[in-house]
Amino acid sequence: MGSKERILRLKEETRTSILDAALNIVQTEGWQALSMRKIADQIEYTAPIIYEYFSNKEGILLELTRRGYQILGKDIREARDQHENPEDKMEAMWVAYWNFAFSHKEFYQLMYGVDMVCCTVKNSMQEAEQVSAMLGDVIESLFSKKPVSENDICMKYYTYWSIIHGLISINLVRPNGRTTDELNQQILKDAIKGITLSINS
Amino acid sequence: MGSKERILRLKEETRTSILDAALNIVQTEGWQALSMRKIADQIEYTAPIIYEYFSNKEGILLELTRRGYQILGKDIREARDQHENPEDKMEAMWVAYWNFAFSHKEFYQLMYGVDMVCCTVKNSMQEAEQVSAMLGDVIESLFSKKPVSENDICMKYYTYWSIIHGLISINLVRPNGRTTDELNQQILKDAIKGITLSINS
DNA sequence: ACATTTGCTTAACGGTGTTAGATTATTTAC
DNA sequence: GTAAATAATCTAACACCGTTAAGCAAATGT
Numbered sequence: 001m002g003s004k005e006r007i008l009r010l011k012e013e014t015r016t017s018i019l020d021a022a023l024n025i026v027q028t029e030g031w032q033a034l035s036m037r038k039i040a041d042q043i044e045y046t047a048p049i050i051y052e053y054f055s056n057k058e059g060i061l062l063e064l065t066r067r068g069y070q071i072l073g074k075d076i077r078e079a080r081d082q083h084e085n086p087e088d089k090m091e092a093m094w095v096a097y098w099n100f101a102f103s104h105k106e107f108y109q110l111m112y113g114v115d116m117v118c119c120t121v122k123n124s125m126q127e128a129e130q131v132s133a134m135l136g137d138v139i140e141s142l143f144s145k146k147p148v149s150e151n152d153i154c155m156k157y158y159t160y161w162s163i164i165h166g167l168i169s170i171n172l173v174r175p176n177g178r179t180t181d182e183l184n185q186q187i188l189k190d191a192i193k194g195i196t197l198s199i200n201s
Numbered sequence: 202m203g204s205k206e207r208i209l210r211l212k213e214e215t216r217t218s219i220l221d222a223a224l225n226i227v228q229t230e231g232w233q234a235l236s237m238r239k240i241a242d243q244i245e246y247t248a249p250i251i252y253e254y255f256s257n258k259e260g261i262l263l264e265l266t267r268r269g270y271q272i273l274g275k276d277i278r279e280a281r282d283q284h285e286n287p288e289d290k291m292e293a294m295w296v297a298y299w300n301f302a303f304s305h306k307e308f309y310q311l312m313y314g315v316d317m318v319c320c321t322v323k324n325s326m327q328e329a330e331q332v333s334a335m336l337g338d339v340i341e342s343l344f345s346k347k348p349v350s351e352n353d354i355c356m357k358y359y360t361y362w363s364i365i366h367g368l369i370s371i372n373l374v375r376p377n378g379r380t381t382d383e384l385n386q387q388i389l390k391d392a393i394k395g396i397t398l399s400i401n402s
Numbered sequence: 403a404c405a406t407t408t409g410c411t412t413a414a415c416g417g418t419g420t421t422a423g424a425t426t427a428t429t430t431a432c
Numbered sequence: 433g434t435a436a437a438t439a440a441t442c443t444a445a446c447a448c449c450g451t452t453a454a455g456c457a458a459a460t461g462t
Contacts, residue, residue, distance in 0.1 A: 035417085035418065035419080036418080036419060036420080037419090045442090046441070046443080047419085047420085048420080048421075048422095048442075048443090049441065049442085051419095051421085056419075056420075057419065057420090073335070077335065080335065080339065086342045087343070090339055090340070090343060090361075090397055091394070093335075094361060134274070134278065134281065134294075135277070135294065138281065138290050138291055139291070142288070142291060155387075155388055158388060159391075160291075162363070162364045162367030162388075163363045163364040163367055166367035186356075190360075193292070194399060196288055196291055196292075198395060236448080236449065236450080237449080237450060237451080238448085238450090246411095247410070248451085249410080249412095249453095250409075250410060250411090252450095252451075252452085253409085253410095257450075257451075258450065258451090
């Protein structure tokens with residue numbers, strides 16, 4: 001029975017073809033457009049056979065997540081191995097992380113739960129802009145040299161916002177990580193002080 | 202017809218009762234469990250009448266987003282007004298932002314698109330932990346004083362991760378914000394250098 | 403008292419993930 | 433080679449989703 005292996009290989013092929021189809025749909029139509037029936041259409045089968053390869057839709061997503069981490073791991077490892085001293089390694093690794101997020105948007109969204117749904121509406125919402133206006137005003141007052149350019153304010157605003165939103169995200173997504181609330185508050189305040197100090201230096 | 206006003210008031214009441222029901226469902230069952238029929242159940246109506254108060258489901262979400270920003274705006278404003286010098290204002294405002302995110306998780310998730318779906322699985326995923334292990338190793342090598350505690354590594358790791366994930370999030374959610382790619386890369390590298398420098402100081 | 407508007411419901415459409423049963427094709431056994 | 437067994441695949445259905453159209457019943461205007 002040499003066909004046993006051939007059949008297993010075929011099975012593996014359609015399994016990856018399911019994943020490829022899913023990724024393809026996501027890349028062209030976005031995550032919200034991904035459906036079992038659409039995947040089935042693309043691989044020229046009917047929906048139920050997908051359940052012979054994955055237990056359910058989340059199973060597909062989980063496998064794609066795994067593959068995303070594999071790519072990310074490879075990128076970061078290569079970046080690390082191209083430098084000698086730790087500082088250079090660190091920067092290169094994080095840049096690789098950054099690049100991965102944008103060259104594999106769909107993966108990053110899946111892995112870190114960033115959905116870009118209905119952002120156009122939020123961009124033109126009064127209440128949202130009021131908040132950023134308030135923050136921007138105080139940021140401007142932090143600068144000792146005047147006048148302050150729009151770019152300077154914007155940059156510092158994003159810097160503040162980034163680290164805080166990032167910290168919040170981790171704590172929302174992994175509520176039982178190894179950090180306590182006090183530790184998180186400490187990280188937060190240290191980061192804020194650090195950014196604030198860096199404004200006039 | 203003084204009843205005109207009473208009727209309008211009743212209409213406004215059921216409108217807010219729809220929003221309250223939606224919020225209630227989300228708080229107890231999560232965003233993915235929110236459905237028009239469930240809202241209708243809770244307000245003891247049938248689903249179609251909701252469309253007399255909101256154009257569609259996204260309309261409800263949009264109104265909740267608006268209310269979220271109203272609460273956030275109030276919190277931040279109060280924090281700002283309780284301090285005098287800009288540094289204290291800044292810290293208090295961002296702490297208020299932070300507190301809002303956790304005391305109004307559902308709002309924050311809606312406003313900034315952080316969904317906490319299937320996080321338990323990702324916590325125990327080999328590939329995910331491999332990546333953090335690699336990063337953690339290099340972070341450890343950045344410390345000059347030895348030995349380095351788990352907590353120190355964890356804290357710096359989260360600091361790095363936060364600002365980068367945050368920056369990525371903004372750029373994914375608002376692709377046409379006022380920042381260019383070069384500017385973002387500059388923010389990224391500055392932030393990394395800053396955190397790296399701060400490790401041994 | 404009749405006509406009209408209003409409030410609300412039932413029923414339906416097309417979509418989703420998922421499962422059970424029937425059907426077809428392939429392999430195995432004799 | 434033919435019959436039985438097994439595997440591969442499909443059709444049909446279930447229960448849900450957001451949304452819309454049609455209809456009923458009660459309140460209102462005249």
